[in-house]
Amino acid sequence: MQYIVLIYGSEKGWGSMSRPDVEQMYAEYKKYSEELAKAGVMRGGSELKPTSTATTVRVRGGKRQVTDGPFAETKEQLGGFYLIEVANLEAALDWAAKCPSARDGSIEVRPLASGAPV
């Protein structure tokens, strides 16, 4: 079963981190990614650029509406994701809990709809 692991956190907090803290965080994410790969559950993932770079598109009545910013303003922002393949939700939650940002942000875990193209 494939799950997407969505990493939410405060962009403001990320932006104001000191250089050593940023390096520390990247080191932790590198280690986490390696663990996922080593366990054979990693199917993909990436950090995302901040929501200030986001653009939202809607097509209404055949007309394209393009607006600046993310789909919704929220307290915590989507900062990255992993795609993992594990036996069940319990295993997915175990991996999500190990994500470095679980300690100060929120990790949303959702199953991929079965039959979806990979």
Next chain:
Amino acid sequence: MLTRAIDELVRREGPQVLAGLIRWSGDFDLAEEAFQVACAQALEAWPRRGLPRRPGAWLTTVARRRAVDLMWRRRPDVPLEPGLLEALAADESESDSAPEVEDDRLRLLFTVCHPALAPAAQIGLALRTLCGLTTAEIARAYLEPEPTTAQRLVRAKRKIAEARIPYEVPAADRLAERLEGVLSTIYLVFNEGFSATEGEFWIRADLCAEAIRLGRLVVELLPGEAEAEGLLALMLLHDARRAARTAIDGTVVPLEEQDRTVWDRALIDEGTRVLDVAVARGRPGPYQMQAAIAALHARAVRPEETDWQQIVALYGALLRTTPGPIVELNAAAAVAMAHGPEAGLAWMERLERSGALAGYHLLPAAQADLLRRLGRSDEARAAYERALALVRHPAERRFLERRRGELG
């Protein structure tokens, strides 16, 4: 009479049968549907043909046949799993091998109380599958329209299937954390029964009974868990006071005015016994501490014999393990009984200033009670007014109004 006996039998055997069916089929919905059919057939066949030798095995066989039938109808294109028909034929001899059957109910308990499900959904599924309540009965218990309850159950079952919540007892390293969740779900059911927030009756004996049934199940299935025993003891000791907690007109009767002769001695004895076993395990926890407080109240033949010093000490321990404003309020009330109303009032005023209990009627109600004891009638009246502005349940409202009236 016979129908009632069969009803009771189905209710007793049901959770095991259903839990086994879910494991066997891997499909919550299918198992439930097949189980319903088997129960309906039992109610029809047993009065005519007599009880089968092993009712549980009978229900399992009928339900499995029905399940295979349903599988075929739903997905005629998918071939049946090899060996399924053989398993179906062979089930009767193996289906009541005790250890596996017990595992199934435990699996079911941890699955329906998975933290990935909303508390209300956990409660609904537990009452439905492990207590055998119908959707209509759950809706009535929680005073909501039946479609609301049904919808919630459908969504929860869909999440179990689609997010693939595993049907298993958690691994040893996660068991304590998950058991905590299971116990708190059971306690939520009990609390709503013990002092309902809405509805005609302040006490919902049916919900208390179901919570105790679930509490017994956990103690039976996970022997040696001190906190599970603590919760069962707590519920039994509270439930023992049920008959004395409301007057004939439904008004709340406070602890010190309750007729202690109508407290249920058998329940108190059982609760005390269960608590002693738990405490002897040497792994204290919040449920055991609360049960110990309830046991001290139960032990006092008259209110003035209550060991308030010991109760204050227990609240101190409780505050260290599970700090929170409601525990503090109860602790402050105990301090008032042990060391005088002023000491309790000072603590309650600090609580009021912190704002942590804003909107909670029992804080001004407790303050009013202490002010009343001190003879500070005007302040007591003002506090009763504040409590009356917040209280929701009519049974509690009537009590507060009575007290306000007595101030003269």
